[in-house]
Amino acid sequence: xxxxxxxxxxxxxxxxxxxxxxxxxxxxxxxxxxxxxxxxxxxxxxxxxxxxxxxxxxxxxxxxxxxxxxxxxxxxxxxxxxxxxxxxxxxxxxxxxxxxxxxxxxxxxxxxxxxxxxxxxxxxxxxxxxxxxxxxxxxxxxxxxxxxxxxxxxxxxxxxxxxxxxxxxxxxxxxxxxxxxxxxxxxxxxxxxxxxxxxxxxxxxxxxxxxxxxxxxxxxxxxxxxxxxxxxxxxxxxxxxxxxxxxxxxxxxxxxxxxxxxxxxxxxxxxxxxxxxxxxxxxxxxxxxxxxxxxxxxxxxxxxxxxxxxxxxxxxxxxxxxxxxxxxxxxxxxxxxxxxxxxx
Amino acid sequence: xxxxxxxxxxxxxxxxxxxxxxxxxxxxxxxxxxxxxxxxxxxxxxxxxxxxxxxxxxxxxxxxxxxxxxxxxxxxxxxxxxxxxxxxxxxxxxxxxxxxxxxxxxxxxxx
Numbered sequence: 084x085x086x087x088x089x090x091x092x093x094x095x096x097x098x099x100x101x102x103x104x105x106x107x108x109x110x111x112x113x114x115x116x117x118x119x120x121x122x123x124x125x126x127x128x129x130x131x132x133x134x135x136x137x138x139x140x141x142x143x144x145x146x147x148x149x150x151x152x153x154x155x156x157x158x159x160x161x162x163x164x165x166x167x168x169x170x171x172x173x174x175x176x177x178x179x180x181x182x183x184x185x186x187x188x189x190x191x192x193x194x195x196x197x198x199x200x201x202x203x204x205x206x207x208x209x210x211x212x213x214x215x216x217x218x219x220x221x222x223x224x225x226x227x228x229x230x231x232x233x234x235x236x237x238x239x240x241x242x243x244x245x246x247x248x249x250x251x252x253x254x255x256x257x258x259x260x261x262x263x264x265x266x267x268x269x270x271x272x273x274x275x276x277x278x279x280x281x282x283x284x285x286x287x288x289x290x291x292x293x294x295x296x297x298x299x300x301x302x303x304x305x306x307x308x309x310x311x312x313x314x315x316x317x318x319x320x321x322x323x324x325x326x327x328x329x330x331x332x333x334x335x336x337x338x339x340x341x342x343x344x345x346x347x348x349x350x351x352x353x354x355x356x357x358x359x360x361x362x363x364x365x366x367x368x369x370x371x372x373x374x375x376x377x378x379x380x381x382x383x384x385x386x387x388x389x390x391x392x393x394x395x396x397x398x399x400x401x402x403x404x405x406x407x408x409x410x411x412x413x414x415x416x417x418x419x420x421x422x423x424x425x426x427x
Numbered sequence: 428x429x430x431x432x433x434x435x436x437x438x439x440x441x442x443x444x445x446x447x448x449x450x451x452x453x454x455x456x457x458x459x460x461x462x463x464x465x466x467x468x469x470x471x472x473x474x475x476x477x478x479x480x481x482x483x484x485x486x487x488x489x490x491x492x493x494x495x496x497x498x499x500x501x502x503x504x505x506x507x508x509x510x511x512x513x514x515x516x517x518x519x520x521x522x523x524x525x526x527x528x529x530x531x532x533x534x535x536x537x538x
Contacts, residue, residue, distance in 0.1 A: 089487075090482070090487070092477040092478055092479060092482060092487060092490070092491040092494075093475075093477045093490075093491065093494055095477075095478055145505055145509050146509065148506065148509045148510065148513065149509035149510065149512050149513035149516075150513065151513070152510060152513030152514055152517055153513055153516055153517035153520065156514075156517040156518075156521065157517070157521060157531075160521075160531060160532075160533075161531075161533060161534045162533040162534065163534070222538075302536040302538060303536075303538060304534065304536050305536065319506055319509070319510065322502075322505050322506050322509055323502045323503070323505065323506045324502070325502075326498070326501050326502030326503070326504075326505035326506065327498050327499055327501075327502035328498065328502075329475050329494065329498045329501065331501075331502075331505050333490050333494075333501075333504075333505055333508065334487055334490060336505070336509065337508065337512065340509065340512050340513070340516070341512075341516070344512075344513070344516035344517065344520055345520060348517075348520040348521065348523075348524055349524075352524060352529065352531075354534075355529075355534045358537045358538065359536065359537060359538035360538060411527065411529060414529065414530065415528065418528075
């Protein structure tokens with residue numbers, strides 16, 4: 084195995100290349116599929132294998148920028164990136180992250196930062212996971228109830244549709260998402276998710292994705308693609324700011340990006356073969372696992388928490404790749420049937 | 428120290444006479460200052476340096492040298508390399524996955 088060991092001069096450690104490729108691949112699959120950066124998988128994974136924490140965060144952010152470019156390019160070709168929506172949110176997100184950072188400083192001065200933030204993180208993850216799961220269950224029940232009828236059930240009034248009706252100029256049409264709403268809605272949603280992301284100390288992907296679905300009203304695939312566009316920008320900024328602070332292990336980030344590029348491509352293409360609600364169900368499961376790992380950290384079970392996250396990351400990637408393979412086989416079979424039908 | 432005090436007492440000329448008491452006081456005070464400084468807080472690592480000893484010339488050596496030269500330049504190069512790799516790998520793997528015969532055109536959104 085020494086053959087695969089490289090020396091990382093900035094972190095000052097020796098590290099196995101295959102491990103870096105595996106971590107990158109896993110987070111690439113999950114990131115491309117859910118539209119998240121995946122810091123919650125990479126940071127503990129690098130840390131458990133000997134990366135000092137600041138280098139783990141910086142290296143993760145650096146590779147996240149590159150990986151999100153790969154996913155955003157593919158999602159863009161699928162028509163899943165709403166650039167207008169993404170740009171509308173950036174301003175709010177940036178201001179929100181700054182406000183959130185100020186809030187953290189205030190909590191730190193009061194000596195409450197550590198305890199309050201971690202507890203808020205657990206509550207927030209549990210709330211998001213529960214809501215997404217509740218939404219999935221009620222959707223499944225509705226579908227089963229209406230299956231026997233000839234006409235589809237009327238569309239339910241959602242929070243997003245109510246928010247879209249608020250008529251504060253300028254009103255904007257977002258073509259890829261197929262929605263029209265006030266410009267203030269994405270700006271304020273960006274502001275809110277930015278504050279939460281900064282307070283919790285995360286990139287914000289897993290907060291923005293459900294916010295795009297449930298507050299703005301995007302289709303799931305567009306929420307994933309647009310979120311990745313935002314992750315790409317925050318990742319590039321993170322890479323620069325951590326690089327300037329000397330906390331990026333560039334060689335490790337490059338190896339991880341190589342694995343992540345393959346994974347991101349697979350995760351992104353898998354979105355094509357899966358219905359939006361299946362993405363939401365797996366997303367809710369992922370959120371609950373992340374929540375459990377934070378609870379373990381709170382109970383000072385650091386090792387158990389990191390192992391849980393890594394195992395879960397690999398298992399979730401396996402499920403996504405399974406869906407991808409199944410989808411490709413079904414598509415090819417359909418193409419063969421079409422060809423046979425055309426020949427007749 | 429005694430030798431210097433002796434020299435100072437025999438100093439000739441105005442610049443030497445002017446400077447001699449000051450230098451003597453300074454030299455006498457130094458050990459006291461060192462003693463007063465005493466055991467303080469343990470020193471923090473002020474600068475992070477990439478260890479290039481034993482590294483063969485090549486890309487890794489270049490990255491380590493860049494890191495040791497300027498963090499600003501290193502931050503900038505990090506972003507450029509990650510963005511370039513993202514674009515190139517995105518393009519290459521996009522082509523490769525296209526070889527599988529998958530329809531990679533615009534997709535319909537099914538909830």
